[in-house]
Amino acid sequence: MSDRIDRASDDRLDLFVAGTVYLDIIFTGLDAVPAPGTEVFTLGMGSCPGGIANLAVAASRLGLRTGLGTPLSSDVYGDFCWQTLKEENIDLSASRRFDDWHSPVTVSLAYDRDRSMVTHGHPAPLNADGLVGELPPARGAFLGLGHEPMPWVRRAREAGTLVFASVGWDSTATWPAEALAVLSDCYAFLPNSVEAMRYTRADTPREALHRLAERVPVVVVTCGSDGAMAVDSGTGETASALGVPVDALDPTGAGDVFGAGFATGTLAGWPLDRRLAFANLVAALSVQHFGGSLSAPGWGDIADWWRATRARAERHHAESTEAEVARRYGFLDDVIPAGPMRTVRRATATIARLSDANVGGGATGAADPH
Known part of the structure; x- marks a missing residue:
């Protein structure tokens, strides 16, 4: 094959x-989970299925x-x-x-390279x-x-x-x-x-x-x-x-x-x-x-990562970490699709109105350039 x-x-x-499927609301940029009786502000938030x-x-x-x-x-x-x-x-x-059933919702708090979650649902x-x-x-x-x-x-x-x-x-x-x-x-x-x-x-x-x-x-x-x-x-x-x-x-x-x-x-x-x-x-x-x-x-993200990885490997000696990673992923040359690649979008804080979502995505997410 x-x-x-x-x-x-x-x-x-x-x-x-x-x-x-849950509605996920994600907060990032936290130093720790808020202690009881406290409030924490962060600029990092995203919403998505x-x-x-x-x-x-x-x-x-x-x-x-x-x-x-x-x-x-x-x-x-x-x-x-x-x-x-x-x-x-x-x-x-x-x-x-x-x-007669409301959507389950999960709030995810991302901190210290991990996350904690609270889910509401029936x-x-x-x-x-x-x-x-x-x-x-x-x-x-x-x-x-x-x-x-x-x-x-x-x-x-x-x-x-x-x-x-x-x-x-x-x-x-x-x-x-x-x-x-x-x-x-x-x-x-x-x-x-x-x-x-x-x-x-x-x-x-x-x-x-x-x-x-x-x-x-x-x-x-x-x-x-x-x-x-x-x-x-x-x-x-x-x-x-x-x-x-x-x-x-x-x-x-x-x-x-x-x-x-x-x-x-x-x-x-x-x-x-x-x-x-x-x-x-x-x-x-x-x-x-x-x-x-x-x-x-998307495949565009993978292709971009692979190009950058190969470029870094070429600037370092054969025994470097960069060269080892490039060798490990050499098979990507054979699997990354040729030609134009579909754009993907990312989560943003705002949940779009239905009228927005029907017209090119509106506030539901930002188009990725790849």
């Missing part, structure tokens, strides 16, 4: 994702034909998220709007299996593990779809192993190191990696700025990838962007080490901007 991204040549989606939207938008910006199954409210927040997702070329035919009017119904034909599917049964996952596997899974923070702090039962129908599982260790009761990320490899063919454990490690039991491949050094503004949604990058490389047939390196790169580029979804890089 060519190293170039091979979009589906038929009517199938490249990637179908199901889950909940979050939750599963982070992964869907990231995948679409990487050229995958992406579909999303989600409940969305008919309130103003829901209108904003719906319009933004449509503008990001997300197929919403499996999604539904609801009048149970969704329809779970993922009810949304998916008849599974859209897709080469790949991505889901977040939860405590509810998801029969559509088995249907997807039986239809030949590669199913990728991630998992969120367990607010109950019980980390039940039963939550991993659905992995028997999955192709890949991508937890972060804390999630992996808590669910497997392991002492180290690597120990957790190998325990999870007994449950699912491909396991990737992310370790933040330290990179990621992976095992492919089907091919016998193992890989680890260093993090890409960048000036981080907001890590919100970086794990979702990582997942989109890994799925992109998998559907293109890349070896495990390239998939891991590429996922690390797109996640690193995303943390330089506000928010999870609208921080996701």
